[in-house]
Amino acid sequence: MPVSAPQTSVDSLDGVLAAVATIAKPDKALIEGQEVASASGRTFDNRSSRDGTLINRIAACDGADVDRAVASARTAFEDGRWRKLAPKAKKKILHRLADLMAEHAENLALLESLDTGKPISDARNVDIPLAIQSTRYYAEAIDKIYGEVAPTPGDRLSYVVHEPLGVIGAIVPWNFPLHMAMWKVAPALAMGNSVVLKPAELSSMTALYTAQLALEAGVPPGVWNVVTGLGHEAGQALALHMDVDMITFTGSGPVGRTLMRASADSNLKRVSLELGGKSPQIVFADCDDLDTAAANAAWGVFYNQGQVCTAASRLLVEESIKDDFVAKVAAVAKSIRVGDPFDSKTQFGAMISSRQMHTALEYIERGQAEGGRLIMGGQQIHADSGGFYVEPSLIDGITPQNVLAQEEVFGPVLSVLSFKDEAEALKIANDTVFGLASGVWTANINRAMRAASALKAGLVWVNGWDACDITSPFGGVKQSGFGRDRSLHALYKYADLKAVSISFKA
Known part of the structure; x- marks a missing residue:
């Protein structure tokens, strides 16, 4: 468990890989709160951008693993172990997750820099702090979600409520792995959904580590699952799954088109895409x-x-x-x-x-x-x-x-x-x-x-x-995609509107 892991330092590079071995288990997926090997037992190499050396091996999840993760997320959603918690309780847990991320920030920065090749100073001072900020922002928003009362005749009450969609499949890129993950996971959880996160195959370690921290914080098992693997295997299986209610994705245009086709070929799940640009x-x-x-x-x-x-x-x-x-x-x-x-x-x-x-x-x-x-x-x-x-x-x-x-x-x-x-x-x-x-x-x-x-x-x-910052919506137009991350606009994309009308004797 990450909570027992020592805080590492990169002042001496000799012990970096040994330290990583003590704080990350990337050869396992996280399903129903348990570290599990891929159903096939397959893994793939995770190499350092810094020097090309082998860091470790990543679980190569496929359709069987996605089925397990989605079933876990669906069961958690339907039985209400997270969805039915009072807003105050969910808020407390997500704030606790942000606290744990801050306590483990050095480990997270090390993993992020090692996986991606980005400067450790950027991981420490930008990526990890922004991921924590996103978590806190949406934690604080949980008990600020209000519905509406519609203008109606005197013998009827009509009101509108926001309801979570269900199971969210989040597929995130390798350039800002944890930062982008929390742009999606935090608002999806804040709205009461369950999540299956598929990190990029080149940068899986911080997703696994943070999902373990979420368990420590009190997020119930099954509410946040992580399946690692290749896009054409784990990612495609998630996109085609009949029991996933939404795919939220940041990445390339060709993959975005594939996800839209998968939505049409499966259950018409919602799709939110951020597909880059030429700014x-x-x-x-x-x-x-x-x-x-x-x-x-x-x-x-x-x-x-x-x-x-x-x-x-x-x-x-x-x-x-x-x-x-x-x-x-x-x-x-x-x-x-x-x-x-x-x-x-x-x-x-x-x-x-x-x-x-x-x-x-x-x-x-x-x-x-x-x-x-x-x-x-x-x-x-x-x-x-x-x-x-x-x-x-x-x-x-x-x-x-x-x-x-x-x-x-x-x-x-x-x-x-x-x-x-x-x-x-x-x-x-x-x-x-x-x-x-x-x-x-x-x-x-x-x-x-x-x-x-x-x-x-x-x-x-x-x-x-x-x-700009977390308070401002982020997303594009034309072939840069549609849907928004960040801000309250992102929060509401993980919800449906339900209109209820009650007739009574005035």
């Missing part, structure tokens, strides 16, 4: 703080090695300032400290896998072949470590038709495009199939308001990038 930052010449804009342009795409769904991978700069501004961005990018994820001074670590690294490198080559000019980066680095590292890369001269202006790289690649005026900037910004995030840098409030209205995106940030 623009638009910098106008009238921006009154180009240094801050340049820092945001660099970190907006290079944070987490560019593996961010809202990565500002398209930089649109007004022609009159383009060369000077790109030089400022390059200067910021060159100052980013690239290195070992376990070095607390590292700002930019390893990519998640060899496959993702080579995908980024291939996009850099294709972008140049289509006329782009490499300003900096573009190469694999630290190859002798065995890990998966790519330099922060900046490519100028990109046209709106270039592959680097149209397709999501999900890597540290910033494409620079220029524009003559506001109309052209907005046209270029909207000229993709995606619509997740966008940014505008201007000192002109009228221009800012026009742009915010015209940009086809679920998120618009003016004079700041990623300037």
